[in-house]
Amino acid sequence: MWKIFSFSLMPCKTLLQTRASLTVQExxxxxxxxxxxxxxxxxxxxxxNYLFPEISAREAQHLKKYPNAEVISLGIGDTTEPLPDIVASSMANYAYKLATPAGYRGYGAEQGSKELRKRISETLYKDMGIKDTEVFISDGAQCDISRLQLLFGANMSIAVQDPTFPAYVDSGVIIGQTGDVEKESGSYQKIEYMTCGPQNSFFPDLSKTARTDIIFFCNPNNPTGHAASWQQLERLVQFAQENGSIIVYDAAYAVYITEGRPRSIYEIPGARKVAIEVSSFSKIVGFTGVRLGWTVVPEELLYSNGFPVIKDFNRIVCTCFNGASRIAQAGGLTALSPEGFKAVLSLADYYKENAEILLETFRLLGLRAYGGINAPYLWVHFPGSNSWDVFNEILEKTHIITVPGSGFGPAGKEFIRVTAFGHREKILEASKRLRRLLS
Amino acid sequence: MWKIFSFSLMPCKTLLQTRASLTVQExxxxxxxxxxxxxxxxxxxxxxNYLFPEISAREAQHLKKYPNAEVISLGIGDTTEPLPDIVASSMANYAYKLATPAGYRGYGAEQGSKELRKRISETLYKDMGIKDTEVFISDGAQCDISRLQLLFGANMSIAVQDPTFPAYVDSGVIIGQTGDVEKESGSYQKIEYMTCGPQNSFFPDLSKTARTDIIFFCNPNNPTGHAASWQQLERLVQFAQENGSIIVYDAAYAVYITEGRPRSIYEIPGARKVAIEVSSFSKIVGFTGVRLGWTVVPEELLYSNGFPVIKDFNRIVCTCFNGASRIAQAGGLTALSPEGFKAVLSLADYYKENAEILLETFRLLGLRAYGGINAPYLWVHFPGSNSWDVFNEILEKTHIITVPGSGFGPAGKEFIRVTAFGHREKILEASKRLRRLLS
Structure with missing residues (x-):
């Protein structure tokens, strides 16, 4: 059924021209x-272009071609279900009070409210020894990744999972950590790509991984949906200790981990000395549009000269950021209350049921789909194909938007990422359209 | 009355030690x-340290020494008056709706909502030819200044007013645009400091200013409170045209301009080809804690190779940012409605009346105070003194927090900045305490 394409990456120039005409007038x-x-x-x-705007541009093109098509997006990982009442109400109440002399508040601390920092440390890092003062509230994980790159600067060597969320590499290019791009593969010189695929159970072979200053590690991985086991994460922490590296652990999807696997890097002994953890309320409670996240920098994490990383990160936060919206912070505080967190978990369950439906669909299609159990993403294998071609073919035949795996790194070239975020009826409809391809 | 201190900057090491013990445990x-x-x-x-956290630390020290002191802050420029009802309600309603299937929204466009971009272009840039697609919504001016520095990179030469808001220089240091700091003056090599003081009516002598790639220009200036005249801004634009420089025009306080002076750089013919404008809702409507701003990048602004700056800025916004909070954007949209903007202007009037009270106070004290007419800041001259010493003396004698001028650049060494943001009764009390020093 699936056309087998000979592998050839679309040349960058063509993409650039397309994009230019779509985003800014000549x-x-x-x-x-x-x-x-x-x-x-x-x-x-x-x-x-950055991956997701490029996909939006393709969607717009498709809609020009098929103005009446009911496009279903299983592309960008965007939450679709309403916020829990209790969370939305807390933000609404906070906003109302800003119109009263007693309730008005101006600048907050750049690092976020004491109360929210405390609640994060006490609920999500219970028994892990994370202090409230080590938690920095942000406007989202992607934004803090850029701020971390500002912190590190141009002279750092970095490693990334391949495939992985593109922001680490792209912000590394912007800050100057990388060499030239290799046209064939789309990979950058000076980046250590840690290949993760079915062949190594989606965990990098660290014995073949070169030492770098920084190791970006997204867990559960976006896009593969793989959550590392205890043993795997222990190996990673040990690897960082041996090499004197800093792990930047992106836990934005940790709430989706179902099986008994670590959610935080700080569940691994010794991690406080080698790891920063970046996380977000976006996928926890549907705050993709509300904008709230956090980053943990432990005091024990030291540069080679003994200087604490936390002091420099604090300086970055104070200089280049001015705190997350107080209204969003009020919502985050409620989301981590006992009642709020119950609602959070039931939201995660909803999306995970979607993932089950999609997993079953791809199984019926005879395709290998990974992930979907500890993460809201499926990583579907199309051996021998080029992922942008698969993306185009699926869009053309089913009006379904996915994400081409090559957007996440060279190792993604035969995969597409499918998100389980979506209204149930859309997921069921997408499943129907995909299964129709079989008949 | 004012002790005349011999000029000596507090050495950096001492400050660093103080700060370290205050922010992060050893x-x-x-x-x-x-x-x-x-x-x-x-x-x-x-x-x-970054200026404002340092001042907060000093305030905390003062409160340890005088636990019962009623400290009045005329330091950080932070809004104190409640939001207009209509603005707060629009945010509350938006937040409530996020709990409904019809009202829920996930990710917004990284560049901000079409509606808000359009309203900004149509209300604040009416007749200036600014399109909605040239307006990028941010979470505040300070954050966008850092993103602009990411855009420019390490190889740019920069000019700043002296004195000026410290974020331009500090973000320039972080990105690598500067040379070493000169210990005596606290100024950085490779930065062109454009001195602005009473001697040149607070506008730089451009005939003595070296050409740089980027010119950061804050107008009305923070801290001096000076708003450039038409002729002055025309000279600046002409200077940029002649030198092929890019002006980054920070208009965060433009709404306070009372006299018939330009509020936007785009009121000056030719500015579209040489200027980016950064602005904010913080001081317009009291959104310091809500977090909302914007940046205008005209399509005609081109690098030397003809590539439009707007395309790269768009890429930065998509890669390093993920949009401002949708709730804040709903508030911004209302603030720029006809009714909302009326409330905005009456808020500005309130703070400007505060400024008048303070101007009169310093006049009575026999001190020269500048600004306060087109900006919510007063810039008070203490000839022959060191501004940190003046800061300490005022704090010690009146329990009033100000901002030492040297925090804004070498030319601020004999000045303190006093903010007119504050509740009226606090401003009156501060005035009383200051006048008491005379008797």
């Missing part, structure tokens, strides 16, 4: 005046 | 393990 005829400011060469090195 | 005894990761040398180059 300006060449508007003016002849140019400043004498050189374009930042790091920006020039960025591979094509 | 960790030296906790662990012997150090990673092999070198501290980012750019972070090491940062001068002491």
């Amino acid at each position: 300006t060449e005829n508007v003016t002849d005046f140019r400043t004498k400011v050189s374009r930042n060469p790091k920006m020039e090195m960025l591979r094509c | 960790t030296e005894n906790v662990t012997d393990f150090r990673t092999k990761v070198s501290r980012n040398p750019k972070m090491e180059m940062l001068r002491c």
